[in-house]
Amino acid sequence: MKASSRNKLMNCSITALCCAVFSACALFVGCAPEEQGGDNGGTGGSQNGNVSVEGIPDRYTLPQDKIVVFSDDNYAQGGFDWAHGYSNSGGDSVFNCTWSRDNATVQDGVMSMSVTKKGDTYYGGEYRSSAFYSYGYYSVCMQAAKCSGVVSSFFTYTGPSDNNPWDEIDIEFLGNDTTKVQFNYYTSGKGGHEFLYNLGFDASQSFHEYGFDWQPDSITWYVDGKAVYRATAEIPVTATKIMMNVWNTKGHDEWAGALDESSLPATGKYKWIAFRGNA
16 A cells, blocks of 8 residues: 555554475466466566565465465354454545445355445455464465455554554555556555556456565565565564455545446455465
8 A cells, every 4th residue: 555645544443474386387286377477577666675586486375374265164263354343434544435244255265355335335345363473474365356446455464553563564456457466565654665566467357376475584475476576675573463355445546546436346356365484
C-alpha cells in the first residue's frame, strides 16, 4: 500500500518457508501455475536497498508447510478467523469498506472474499491469524480480484493495535491491472518501498503461488517458485500476524484505479496459506 495512505491508519485496528529446491518440474508440489509468464521485469518503486535476484534458487511450498488448506475439513482450526463488524474507512483512510465475514465463503477447496455494495455501504473480506510469526518463508496460492479500485492481498502486519511498532510485508494486486503485483514493506511505520513487478500473465485468471522469504537482512519475493525481487534496506524486525484481504479504495484512483461498481462483486480466491520458520 502507498506509504502516504498507510500513515493515516497507524492508530486504527488496522487490516492492513526455508523450502526445498527442485531440479525438475515434476517435483513441483506447490500451487502449479495454470498459465506461464514470459520474460518479466519490475517497474516503479524505490530502488534503494534492492539487489539482484540472479542466482537465488527456486523455492516451492512443501505440503507440510501449509498451515491452512481450504480443502481440508479442519481448516477452521488453523488459528485464523475473518474480521467482522468494523471499518477502517473513517477520515482520510484509503480503505472504503466494512469488514464482514458474510463476504467470505469456502466452497470446493477455495476460500473466496469479495467486495460488495449494499445501499450506500461497501463491504470487504479479511482473514487473519491470531498467532504471531517471525522470520521464514510465507506463501499463498491465490487468484487476484479483477476490478478497478479493488485490492486483493497477502501480507504480514503488526502495529499499535498489537502494542507493537508498525511492521508489514506486502503482496498486493491492484484491480485496475492484474498483470502486475506490488511488493512493499514497512519498518516502524516507515514505508516508501513500493515496487510493481510485471508478471507476464493475468493474476485474476488462474491460481498461482506467491511468497516472500523474510530474513533479518533481506526480503525476497517469489512468483511460482522463482525469485523475482529482493530488498535489503530497513528490514522489519517485529513478529507479525498473517493476513489477506479484498477491499476497495477511496481517494487514490491513481494507484488502484477508480472503483468500477459495475464489476461488483469483485472476488479474490485462496486455496492455501503456508509458513516455514527458520530452523
